Amino acid sequence: MIVANTRADLRAARDKFLAPVVLVPTMGALHDGHRALLRRARELAGAGGAVVVSIFVNPLQFGPNEDLDKYPRTLAADLATCEAEGADLVFAPSVGEMYPQQQLVTVSPGPAGEILEGEFRPGFFAGVLTVVLKLFSLVRPDIAVFGQKDAQQLVLVRRMSADFGLGIEIEAVPTARAADGLALSSRNKYLSEAERAVAPVLHRALSSGAGAASGGPEAVLAAARAVLAAAAGDEPAGTSPRVDYLALVDASSYIPVRDDLGFHGTAVLAIAARVGTTRLIDNVVMELGHAAGD
Numbered sequence: 271m272i273v274a275n276t277r278a279d280l281r282a283a284r285d286k287f288l289a290p291v292v293l294v295p296t297m298g299a300l301h302d303g304h305r306a307l308l309r310r311a312r313e314l315a316g317a318g319g320a321v322v323v324s325i326f327v328n329p330l331q332f333g334p335n336e337d338l339d340k341y342p343r344t345l346a347a348d349l350a351t352c353e354a355e356g357a358d359l360v361f362a363p364s365v366g367e368m369y370p371q372q373q374l375v376t377v378s379p380g381p382a383g384e385i386l387e388g389e390f391r392p393g394f395f396a397g398v399l400t401v402v403l404k405l406f407s408l409v410r411p412d413i414a415v416f417g418q419k420d421a422q423q424l425v426l427v428r429r430m431s432a433d434f435g436l437g438i439e440i441e442a443v444p445t446a447r448a449a450d451g452l453a454l455s456s457r458n459k460y461l462s463e464a465e466r467a468v469a470p471v472l473h474r475a476l477s478s479g480a481g482a483a484s485g486g487p488e489a490v491l492a493a494a495r496a497v498l499a500a501a502a503g504d505e506p507a508g509t510s511p512r513v514d515y516l517a518l519v520d521a522s523s524y525i526p527v528r529d530d531l532g533f534h535g536t537a538v539l540a541i542a543a544r545v546g547t548t549r550l551i552d553n554v555v556m557e558l559g560h561a562a563g564d
Contacts, residue, residue, distance in 0.1 A: 271353045271358060272358065273362060274362070276363065280408055287322075288320070289319060291320050291410065292319060292321050294308055295405050295416070296323060298348045301446075301454050301456065302446050306446045307415050311415045314415070325345065326361075327341050328368075329369075331398045349362075361409065368401070368404065376397070379398075379426050382525070386422060386542070387551070395423070399430050412438065416443070417445060419453050419454075422524055424440070455551075457550065460547070461546065465546040471498065471511060472511060473552055475541065478493040479491065479539045479554070483556045486558070487529050488529050498513060512544045514549075521536040524538075535557070536558075539556065
């Protein structure tokens with residue numbers, strides 16, 4: 271496995287690879303969810319292609335009061351994980367290598383990037399899309415692999431790739447979960463023991479909502495809210511999730527789904543909440559507007 275820290279080293283290594291080249295963009299602190307991405311990338315690359323992993327904590331996507339400074343950085347362990355999962359190249363640049371001068375031109379995420387995560391984290395998606403576009407330009411992948419856990423990001427990356435005619439296939443991998451349903455995340459390390467015990471309620475709420483899909487959008491949201499409300503009364507003081515949003519959206523556009531619009535198709539029930547001081551996101555995918563057996 272090659273480790274490149276500069277653009278020049280990346281280019282020299284990339285030029286030797288045969289298609290398909292599959293990129294897995296990460297911020298490091300790799301866990302089993304990332305392993306699932308790497309394994310899918312290896313499958314897509316096949317015996318003749320190459321898997322490229324980027325490890326870069328991108329400052330453009332962190333707000334002034336967010337966790338840029340304390341975000342977990344575990345490069346040695348990450349490299350071992352990448353090698354174990356068959357990566358051919360890891361690109362692990364410094365901030366100065368990625369942004370040698372002030373980044374004045376950024377990618378606007380459009381209307382779908384201004385709601386939900388975009389509302390609660392202003393500038394987040396502009397930072398994400400800018401670094402992803404830069405990685406696409408530097409790595410020149412045929413395929414890029416992302417996790418379904420970041421569903422809104424996935425929608426926006428797909429739209430950016432289509433709108434700019436990048437010709438890059440965007441592959442989604444289902445959310446990896448702990449045995450109790452909690453979505454795996456690098457930020458789970460921030461949870462105290464008591465908070466970790468509470469956090470799976472987010473997935474229980476989403477699962478309850480998905481179970482009510484036959485009743486329509488309002489039934490989905492009501493079922494999820496009921497689980498969250500019950501948990502608020504049961505958990506120890508200070509550990510109940512504080513919800514930023516719970517929303518049901520069109521899976522392809524991220525436009526909110528409403529009962530009166532007669533939506534038919536794939537929808538995403540998404541949540542963001544703070545457990546203690548840790549902000550967690552999760553989602554489930556479901557079909558709406560279809561009779562049982564359709």
